[in-house]
Amino acid sequence: MRGRRIVRQAQYRCISGRCQCALFLFVLFAPLAVLHYTGFFASDSENSRESRSSSAGHNAGPRPNTKADIANITRMEEFNTDLLVYNRVPKCGSIWMTRLLYILGAGDRNEYHVESPYEPGEKPFLTGDEEKKVIDHLKEVPKPGVYIRHQYFIDFAEHKQKRPLYINVIRDPVEKFRSFYYFIRNGNLEGDGGDVPMSESKRLMNINDCVSRREKECTEPKWQMVPYFCGQDPRCRQRNSWAVTKAKENIEKYYAAVGLTEELPASLSLFETLMPRFFHGAIDVKKEGEERIKNDTYTLNKAALTPETVDFFKTKTSIALEYDLYNFVKARFETQKSKYQIS
Structure with missing residues (x-):
């Protein structure tokens, strides 16, 4: 959704006469939006949290859940x-x-x-x-x-x-x-x-x-x-x-x-x-x-x-x-x- 919203914003700015600037922003941020949309960053941050949680002591904050990529269980x-x-x-x-x-x-x-x-x-x-x-x-x-x-x-x-x-x-x-x-x-x-x-x-x-x-x-x-x-x-x-x-x-x-x-x-x-x-x-x-x-x-x-x-x-x-x-x-x-x- 975020990727499509950026595309619509770029089109709107072209109509307003600022096409060059809008396209520059589109090229700069669209790849990041796609990665976020596919969950790449969410998965990374989740794994980082898991790593920190599993290495913590018994009383170090909330108890961790279950790792998202267990073995070959992908769904x-x-x-x-x-x-x-x-x-x-x-x-x-x-x-x-x-x-x-x-x-x-x-x-x-x-x-x-x-x-x-x-x-x-x-x-x-x-x-x-x-x-x-x-x-x-x-x-x-x-x-x-x-x-x-x-x-x-x-x-x-x-x-x-x-x-x-x-x-x-x-x-x-x-x-x-x-x-x-x-x-x-x-x-x-x-x-x-x-x-x-x-x-x-x-x-x-x-x-x-x-x-x-x-x-x-x-x-x-x-x-x-x-x-x-x-x-x-x-x-x-x-x-x-x-x-x-x-x-x-x-x-x-x-x-x-x-x-x-x-x-x-x-x-x-x-x-x-x-x-x-x-x-x-x-x-x-x-x-x-x-x-x-x-x-x-x-x-x-x-x-x-x-x-x-x-x-x-x-x-x-x-x-x-x-x-x-x-x-x-x-x-x-x-x-x-x-x-x-x-x-």
Whole structure:
């Protein structure tokens, strides 16, 4: 609009006999008007404000919002940036992350609502009606808000709702399976886990023996990582490349970021850079209480893996497909780190 107004002013001045001066002003200011009209300067100033806000202390003025250029999410108007969904993958540091978000959401920090519901026997895959029930509930929760659950990806747009911002954290697939294998047998220091019914001989079997004896538990390891990103389609629960491809597509389109357990400090820095509304001060909290939380949730009696066991998992089982997804996430993570200068 501003560019067109300048053109009309130039035409008017020509009629008034001062054409030369008007044209000079048009040539001088029209390019600036176009840049302003397209949002170039607005974007720059917004990014500058974001940079200043995210580097400030806890009490330095208003809390920042959400970065406008998250990953490849370019149509931010399609997203509900007041709602963050962490559909946490098991055995990837998700208890630690959940506690972190509760701390960060407290009134003396970022002041947002956090929900982390759990029902005994709940399943991560949902029927269409169950999806709708979750979405209807999330429409009513206070905003800004964070919803945390062991739950496969839900596409809110299929229910004619704005998509929330999604995040997750994953880890090396073999290490994830090792943690899961011993968690269901031995639990952790807090007393969680270790309650899956099984014979005593099976409970005492280490993971290397499980592989060497070709026990089904280890030849067909639990299919977890891929479905959490692939979604609710029944095909996502099948061990195949289609599910991996769909998971990659959803990550690229709908996930602000997916962090790595092996790079937790950098992951938190990325989350804080992209979503300061939810993660402002995350690194400070990590420094204050990381070891206590990590020790409490550490899985007990995890035996080391032999090279033969690692090779078997990587080449002879569906964990090979999980590595395809893991390497994709890792490459995307490195790209985002480079873009935002995170070491």
